[in-house]
Amino acid sequence: MPVNPHALGNRDPRFADQRWLLDLAIEQFGPEWDQDRLHYLSAPVSADHKGAILGLGRSIRKLDDFTREMVNLARHFELRGAGQRRAGHTASASDDHFAAAVLYGGAQWPIFANTELNVVLEQKKTDCYTAYAAGADHLVEPVEVPYEGRTLAGWFHLPPGHEEATGPLPCVVLLSGMDGFKEMNVFASADRHLRRGMAVLTLDGPGQGTSLVREIWYDPDRYGQVGTAAYEAVAARPEVDPERVMLCGVSQGSFWVTQMAAAEPRYAACATLFTCFDPGNAVMFGSASPTFRQRFMYMTGTSGVEELEAKVGTMTVAGLSKQIHMPYLAVMGEDDPLCDPADTYRHLNDVPGPKELLFYVGEHHAPVTRTAGRLGPAVFVAVADWLAERAAGEPLTSRHTTVDARGRSHTEPWGGERHYTYGAPLDPRTLLGDGPGTGLS
Template sequence: MADIGPAFEATAKRRETKAKEAEAEGNLVTARDNWYMASIHYGAAEWPYDDYSKLHVGLNAKKRECFANYARLADHKVEAVSIPFNGKSIPGWFHLPPGYAGGKLPVVVAIPGMDSFKEANVALANDRWLARGIAVLSIDGPGQYESPMLGVYVSMQNWMDTGPVCVDWLTSRPEIDAQRIGVVGASFGSFCATILTAHEPRIAATAVISTCLEPGFHTIFEEASPTFKKRFMWMSNYTDEAKFDVFVKTLTWEGHAEKIAKPYLVLAGEADELCPLRYTEQMISTMTGPRQLVVYADSRHSVGNVPAANLGPFPLTLMADWMAARLAGKPCVSERWFVETSGRVAKSALG
């Protein structure tokens, strides 16, 4: 744990130096790539610092600075975003597909996990959303990375309030088709995306992966690495563990997910060690809208790195194709897919 920050920061500084040298020599593609990688490594260096120290604030500033430099040189439009939120703001980056020359685009609101951040949501090259003609609003929602530094923390109400402000912002943009707004979330972002969608009917479709859907989050906070609980206490503005233990019981999809009427996709690992599969299956069983559950045999929390994912539908590609189809107006069939180790997909109906 003590090595994480310094190791990633050293790598970030090396990439930042390469970016400056390349830009000075007029090698703008090389500079662009290194600015991006420097930003991602500065963000990774933040993980162990659950505080408002000069070091942590400085790493966040360097992450933003390097990403802004990447944005100057990117092969597509990238815009810094600050969305008004209950007297404060939600930070983000808005990406338009390469070659965009006008017209109304579909878009996804991309929500990272607990140990990721908005800068990492769009790939340096061949991004799965932009390559499909889908714009991206990548945010640090309540409690995520930069947001606590702006006084915006995790709570059920804050995530319920996030959908309307993001959709209002998107519908004000001339580039965006208000009828084709999707939401995607990974890991802890799967829970956030679910709550957000449940309270924003203008969302056309939602897709999540690597689930954190256990009501109360007992497994991840009491049976997994203590770094998760340590980080989440900072994300939700708690220093007293006993009070946090009471608070975290309020975090649940129960009474919320049932409200989702638009297409919903969830990709989960059969052997998820942070959120046992039964909780995801329980939520899916209570939902009544069009929905699809895809379970990968033997996969743990990070869906992939197993034969089922390598030989069957690749998880992130499946997710992107599914979302593109929904935003194109194609209907969703309610099914449960079990991707076997051979890659074969066993399909069954969802009631």
């Protein structure tokens, strides 16, 4: 079942040339050949739904299988949820509809145009999430954020028991990455940010999720305006403390929230996970899976390679770093195949405000699969705690924290400048003397 016209695949020569290799990789290694897709899609759903989503690894054997298999499971949960609601089982119905919404969103990922199917899937995702919100264990409201004469779709979440708060709450403006969408960013229940007493606005920025179907494309030169628009949308709410609105961005969202932080100084803090700070996304678009280039063509509304290269050529943190004076966190895995660690170090060296790098030795793009991530600070928990500390007014002193392969954290002051040593922990200096190696193993 092809989900894209053949000509759409051929607009990027690299994707066209490597499509057969892409399908071979999926056949051999499953749908998580380059990222933990099923794991991050299953993360926010209830425990009762995780097994079914992870089980899709057995039936997805090529790129075109993604949409069919995810839609089939989404439809199953959607219909089951409707039955649960008729039976008066509100909580069960809500969980089913949440899982269905996430799966409908996941089914959209391999579709690189606003086809009839993609538009229908967008509506199904929204309908199911709306049904989830009606029975959620906390308040969830749809939000439209004004942006350049249009609006960006979001969901605003308030923690359970927010009515008993003694004052307005801190709020996190949360963005996912290129492959993400707003409905997957907040857990169905027991969300990390909500449990810490923070409200959340999860947003589809230009080129993401609902914005794609609305043809609101990503433009690197104008994204900073999203920062002001999102800030003013939440700061105007009576439940939110305008002095404690913070940013959090995952993967490509790390670059987007950095653009927002540089453009809007009223944010109280900014956290970035799985950093994407290579100029022009050179590593991602040059040597990673060819799906990234196709996805980004769709996100930017471009139709050819030259137009794409012109867009990505302006994507750099070089002009942003020095504008960030708020507390700033970056989290990355050392062996990230999508970002050169040296670019993250260069960026942080130029950030004048208090900053921290949480650096996981030997970890992938999402540092959750090797021993540093499994035994060390749980990434998303560490970030939620960091944001909660900033919301509580705890000061941040610039520092560098390395999580070694045994999960031990080594924290040092940032100092003047820091640089990544390629080949670490095999420091060449330790190989020339008589002493043992000193790597973080």
